[in-house]
Amino acid sequence: MKTDLIVVGGGILGLATAFLAHERGMTVQVIDRSERPVGSSIMNFGHACFTGQADAVMDTVWASREGWIRAAEATGLWAAQSGTFVPAMTEVELKVLEEFAQHRGEEQVRLVDSSHVAEGIGNSQLGALGGAFLPLDMRVNPREAAPRLAAWLEEKGVEFRWRHEVKEVAGGVVKTNRGDFLAERVICCPNFFLTQLFPGLADKYELRVCSLIMALIERPDHISPELAMFTGTSLARYDGFAAMPSVPLLREELGEREPGLVDCVANLMVTGIKEGLFVGDSHAYDLSPEPFMDQEIAELLIDRAGGYLGLAHPRVVQRWQGRYSDSPKTNLILEYPDDQTTVAVVTSGIGMTMSFGVADLALNERKAEGFAC
Numbered sequence: 001m002k003t004d005l006i007v008v009g010g011g012i013l014g015l016a017t018a019f020l021a022h023e024r025g026m027t028v029q030v031i032d033r034s035e036r037p038v039g040s041s042i043m044n045f046g047h048a049c050f051t052g053q054a055d056a057v058m059d060t061v062w063a064s065r066e067g068w069i070r071a072a073e074a075t076g077l078w079a080a081q082s083g084t085f086v087p088a089m090t091e092v093e094l095k096v097l098e099e100f101a102q103h104r105g106e107e108q109v110r111l112v113d114s115s116h117v118a119e120g121i122g123n124s125q126l127g128a129l130g131g132a133f134l135p136l137d138m139r140v141n142p143r144e145a146a147p148r149l150a151a152w153l154e155e156k157g158v159e160f161r162w163r164h165e166v167k168e169v170a171g172g173v174v175k176t177n178r179g180d181f182l183a184e185r186v187i188c189c190p191n192f193f194l195t196q197l198f199p200g201l202a203d204k205y206e207l208r209v210c211s212l213i214m215a216l217i218e219r220p221d222h223i224s225p226e227l228a229m230f231t232g233t234s235l236a237r238y239d240g241f242a243a244m245p246s247v248p249l250l251r252e253e254l255g256e257r258e259p260g261l262v263d264c265v266a267n268l269m270v271t272g273i274k275e276g277l278f279v280g281d282s283h284a285y286d287l288s289p290e291p292f293m294d295q296e297i298a299e300l301l302i303d304r305a306g307g308y309l310g311l312a313h314p315r316v317v318q319r320w321q322g323r324y325s326d327s328p329k330t331n332l333i334l335e336y337p338d339d340q341t342t343v344a345v346v347t348s349g350i351g352m353t354m355s356f357g358v359a360d361l362a363l364n365e366r367k368a369e370g371f372a373c
Contacts, residue, residue: 002182003027003159006174008166008197009189010034012041012352013344015149017187017359018158019071024363028158029181030150031174033165033193037146040191040351043214043322045271045278046142047228048353049084051108051134052238056370057331060357067356068138075152077145082226084137085112085120086234087128087308090257092250093232097132099244100235108136122223123310139226141273142352166190166197172340187342187362192325194333194345195287201335201343205327210349211289212322213264213298214280217305217314219272227272229308233258237267239331261304264297267349270305276317279305283349285326293321324349327373334361334368 005021007014010032021028048068050061072079088094101109110133117131118124154160164176169188174181188197192209195202219225235241236251255262265283272278282297298319306314327333327347332354335343344362346354361368 002184003029004184005029006031006181006183006186007189008169008174008186009191010037010150010160010162011039011189011191012037012146012355013346013358014189015146015153016067016071016355017189017344017362018153019149020067020356020359020363022153022156022158029161029183030153030158031161031164031166031176031181033163035162037150040322040324041146042142043212043320044142044324044349044352045269045280046140046145046273046352047084047269047271048138048140049238049350050136050138050353051084051104052230052234052240053350053353054239054243054370060354060361062357063360064354064357065136065138067360068140071149071356072140075148077148078141080139080226082139082224082228084134084228084230085117085131086134086230087117087121087126087131089128089232090253091129092246092253093235094129095246096235096241096244096250097130099246100241101132103244104240109134121229121308122220122227123308125310126308137228139228139271140352143273169197169341171338185340185342187344189344191345192323194325194343198337198343201333201337205329205333205347207333207345207347208285208287208326209289210324210326211284211286212281213293213301214278214320214322215298215302215316216276216318217279217302217316219275219277220311223272223277223309225272225274227270227277229270231268231308233261233266233268258304260300264300266301268301268304270309277309279314281322289323291321293319324351330368330372332358332368332371334358334366336365
């Protein structure tokens with residue numbers, strides 16, 4: 001049977017694509033090598049950091065935010081429009097936030113005093129000089145969002161073919177280890193398995209795997225399950241913040257004040273769910289990463305996060321190594337190998353954030369403008 005669309009990949013980008021296609025009345029199949037979503041889509045913070053993205057991609061950002069809101073309303077998945085707190089612990093961090101607030105405006109960035117940011121984080125002894133609140137950022141539970149979305153789509157008639165490993169895609173034909181499938185269009189969202197499915201594209205963009213050290217710690221009752229907190233390392237990492245004039249000075253300061261975090265390419269941040277607090281993360285890049293986690297880095301991240309939260313000895317509930325696609329050339333691969341095939345891979349740590357926006361670009365056969373590194 002020939003469907004309107006086959007989506008290769010049942011991660012959050014593939015599921016967002018299937019959701020938007022279903023909204024448009026298309027018949028859809030989703031094909032994935034696993035038996036349920038178990039990859040990058042459930043390994044992350046579940047933080048939709050819309051505000052921190054580059055100016056050039058903000059149209060896609062807001063399309064993604066609207067997609068998340070519609071998906072949450074339709075499926076009942078938890079999506080908190082609770083914003084992000086960013087404490088400024090130094091004058092330089094505060095200067096970057098002031099520049100960003102002036103650049104983006106109060107609708108996106110609200111400067112707050114030390115007591116407000118301390119209350120938002122749940123640590124009255126924080127000692128920040130001030131901070132910012134990003135009201136348009138959202139939170140989902142990464143362990144719930146993709147599975148809930150997949151289950152809802154299946155209930156609505158989207159056909160899922162789990163445990164089908166895709167071998168080749170071309171001209172509307174998807175060849176798998178369990179047979180061939182036909183569609184008018186195929187959108188491939190293979191994450192770092194792009195190296196197997198379209199090796200030429202992987203080589204073109206120097207695709208690699210980014211490995212992250214992450215943990216779930218016990219959440220005290222006084223800290224909100226909707227918490228999202230960035231730190232100075234986040235200001236130096238996300239493209240929107242990083243474009244501010246004082247960021248070079250911030251990077252220099254971080255190198256002197258937190259050399260351990262800089263050495264492990266940390267984005268120190270915390271987000272909450274009912275079951276605990278996600279803490280992370282470090283970044284390491286490799287074509288074939290080893291599975292081992294550095295205990296010193298893991299402890300450093302927990303220690304520094306605990307300092308922000310006022311937790312002397314956080315109890316670790318779980319540890320894991322997250323993984324996602326990365327490219328030194330672009331944050332998004334959006335290519336069209338033939339008239340019926342689209343390849344979409346988010347190649348940075350913003351896949352959850354950008355999923356519905358990128359899905360919209362792919363369905364409308366747009367180019368990846370503004371995503372170059």
